[in-house]
Amino acid sequence: MCREAAKTVYELENYGMPFSRTEDGRIYQRALGGQSLEYGKGGQAYRCCAAADRTGHAMLHTLYGQSLKHNTNFFIEFFAIDLLMVDGACVGVLCMSMEDGTLHRVFARNTVLATGGYGRSYFSCTSAHTSTGDGNAMVARAGLPNQDFEFIQFHPSGIYGAGVLITEGARGEGGYLLNAQGERFMERYAPTAKDLASRDVVSRSMTIEIREGRGCGPDKDHVLLQLSHLPKDLIYERLPGIAETASVFAGIDITKEPIPVLPTVHYCMGGVPTNWKGQVLTVDSVSGSEKTVDGLYAAGEVASVSVHGANRLGANSLLDLVVFGRACAMDIAEKSERGMPHTAVPDDIGHDSLAEMEAIRNSEGDVLSAQIRADMQKVMQTDIAVFRTKDSLEVGNERLGKIQQDFKNRLAVKDKSMVWNSDLVETLELRNLLTCAAQTAGSALAREESRGSHAREDFPDRDDKEWMKHSLTWQRREGDKVEVGYRKVTGTTLDEEECKAVLPVTRSY
Amino acid sequence: MARLSGLQRDVLTLYRRCLRACRTKPTETRANFERFTRKEFGKNMALDKKDFGTIEFLLRKGTRQLEIYEQAGVRNIAG
Numbered sequence: 001m002c003r004e005a006a007k008t009v010y011e012l013e014n015y016g017m018p019f020s021r022t023e024d025g026r027i028y029q030r031a032l033g034g035q036s037l038e039y040g041k042g043g044q045a046y047r048c049c050a051a052a053d054r055t056g057h058a059m060l061h062t063l064y065g066q067s068l069k070h071n072t073n074f075f076i077e078f079f080a081i082d083l084l085m086v087d088g089a090c091v092g093v094l095c096m097s098m099e100d101g102t103l104h105r106v107f108a109r110n111t112v113l114a115t116g117g118y119g120r121s122y123f124s125c126t127s128a129h130t131s132t133g134d135g136n137a138m139v140a141r142a143g144l145p146n147q148d149f150e151f152i153q154f155h156p157s158g159i160y161g162a163g164v165l166i167t168e169g170a171r172g173e174g175g176y177l178l179n180a181q182g183e184r185f186m187e188r189y190a191p192t193a194k195d196l197a198s199r200d201v202v203s204r205s206m207t208i209e210i211r212e213g214r215g216c217g218p219d220k221d222h223v224l225l226q227l228s229h230l231p232k233d234l235i236y237e238r239l240p241g242i243a244e245t246a247s248v249f250a251g252i253d254i255t256k257e258p259i260p261v262l263p264t265v266h267y268c269m270g271g272v273p274t275n276w277k278g279q280v281l282t283v284d285s286v287s288g289s290e291k292t293v294d295g296l297y298a299a300g301e302v303a304s305v306s307v308h309g310a311n312r313l314g315a316n317s318l319l320d321l322v323v324f325g326r327a328c329a330m331d332i333a334e335k336s337e338r339g340m341p342h343t344a345v346p347d348d349i350g351h352d353s354l355a356e357m358e359a360i361r362n363s364e365g366d367v368l369s370a371q372i373r374a375d376m377q378k379v380m381q382t383d384i385a386v387f388r389t390k391d392s393l394e395v396g397n398e399r400l401g402k403i404q405q406d407f408k409n410r411l412a413v414k415d416k417s418m419v420w421n422s423d424l425v426e427t428l429e430l431r432n433l434l435t436c437a438a439q440t441a442g443s444a445l446a447r448e449e450s451r452g453s454h455a456r457e458d459f460p461d462r463d464d465k466e467w468m469k470h471s472l473t474w475q476r477r478e479g480d481k482v483e484v485g486y487r488k489v490t491g492t493t494l495d496e497e498e499c500k501a502v503l504p505v506t507r508s509y
Numbered sequence: 510m511a512r513l514s515g516l517q518r519d520v521l522t523l524y525r526r527c528l529r530a531c532r533t534k535p536t537e538t539r540a541n542f543e544r545f546t547r548k549e550f551g552k553n554m555a556l557d558k559k560d561f562g563t564i565e566f567l568l569r570k571g572t573r574q575l576e577i578y579e580q581a582g583v584r585n586i587a588g
Contacts, residue, residue, distance in 0.1 A: 073580070075577075100573075
């Protein structure tokens with residue numbers, strides 16, 4: 001990923017992505033948390049290319065424009081329900097057109113998952129309403145494992161109440177966090193990096209400050225992000241989106257007042273395990289060895305390559321997506337050509353997924369799916385949060401088990417039609433969220449150490465001897481026991497001559 | 510027979526386009542597509558011929574469905 005980064009930025013810039021520029025016309029690069037020189041010993045690095053504070057938005061529109069130029073067929077308002085698998089290989093997808101209620105079996109030699117993460121399994125998250133772990137759940141229902149689900153990143157600056165994200169670039173441009181006493185508390189927790197320490201360190205520091213009673217506001221339950229000391233034209237040039245977000249969602253003028261922020265679920269480091277070409281991996285049940293799944297690829301937040309490990313650095317999500325999305329495309333282009341035949345499939349493929357969907361559509365229980373979703377989100381937010389203990393995780397697992405049983409037995413779907421049935425679609429999304437939540441809780445309970453964003457108060461240290469491995473979780477149907485397995489971490493680089501492997505060291509700021 | 514109105518002609522044009530698209534489908538599944546077309550049109554036969562709003566909406570919906578189903582990749586249809 002690091003090797004392809006510069007090339008990728010040039011490619012995007014050639015596509016027309018509007019990066020911010022310096023005076024001499026080069027692409028503007030800013031500091032971002034966790035980025036350093038000399039493998040951590042050389043101070044802060046300024047290498048994050050940005051387009052004001054909406055790099056992702058700019059990238060989305062640039063790539064969409066490019067895709068329209070090429071022969072891309074978009075099926076809008078189609079909701080993918082399940083993967084179609086034949087003999088362990090993926091042959092296509094079963095999906096529903098929400099617009100007219102028809103179901104479609106789409107057969108394809110190659111399927112690429114790019115469905116995003118599952119932030120919506122938490123009560124307060126920065127993700128969109130569609131971030132419901134659909135790809136992860138489809139893979140789980142196909143009997144394949146998901147990797148490293150226990151690592152959920154809490155972003156330090158989500159607006160208190162709304163949960164909308166204030167980008168790390170605000171701290172990169174010079175903003176800092178204050179507690180109720182007006183103190184820049186990050187200097188105590190991370191003397192060198194201060195506010196630009198890694199996101200999990202900052203989130204934990206904020207949580208500790210709030211727990212020890214130094215939180216702000218009437219309920220003392222958040223801290224403040226101060227940007228008003230920065231020059232006004234810097235704010236309006238480099239952070240215009242934040243100025244608008246803060247005024248819309250928090251009613252604050254950032255040039256005069258600080259923003260109330262809280263650690264909010266932002267990114268799921270875990271996902272479908274892939275190799276560096278983007279091919280999905282699974283563990284062969286007979287021999288215990290790893291193998292690739294034919295015809296299935298994954299890229300972005302849904303996948304876990306994993307370049308982020310237990311904690312993701314800022315700006316790497318966009319880079320990961322573009323580099324490994326491209327890797328999927330190149331692998332597919334190498335192996336496939338236009339007009340190649342499809343594998344033979346049984347006539348009734350996909351009928352079991354349809355039967356499940358029908359059962360959900362006709363459910364006549366007493367609990368609405370919105371209620372089940374609210375319960376799940378609250379359990380995740382209280383028990384499987386920034387700080388975890390054995391008790392909280394066990395209680396969380398048990399409560400999730402009950403919620404899954406409620407989903408299986410007491411679900412009520414009121415809207416029975418097929419056209420624009422948002423009740424049905426949200427229930428299917430809830431089904432996906434539940435399996436992601438259950439696998440998160442299961443792997444969090446099993447991992448008895450603190451690593452990156454998985455912080456356990458009863459096991460506060462990192463244990464490289466015992467726990468330097470990826471967790472794999474399987475759960476075929478909601479309510480099933482989550483099976484936890486492990487997989488070795490790849491400690492070497494692809495080419496030791498070009499770039500030596502960096503050995504893990506204790507993290508200190 | 511009385512002269513057909515513009516709207517009636519549009520409906521018949523859409524039906525003709527659908528049947529022409531059916532002829533491009535593989536032989537084994539052609540009957541499925543034709544049956545589907547007749548059923549879809551048959552669903553709304555009892556509509557009042559003066560209900561212009563509904564007829565125009567159904568025409569738009571039918572055109573959208575035709576655009577998706579006439580693609581070369583779609584090879585079979587059920588229901």
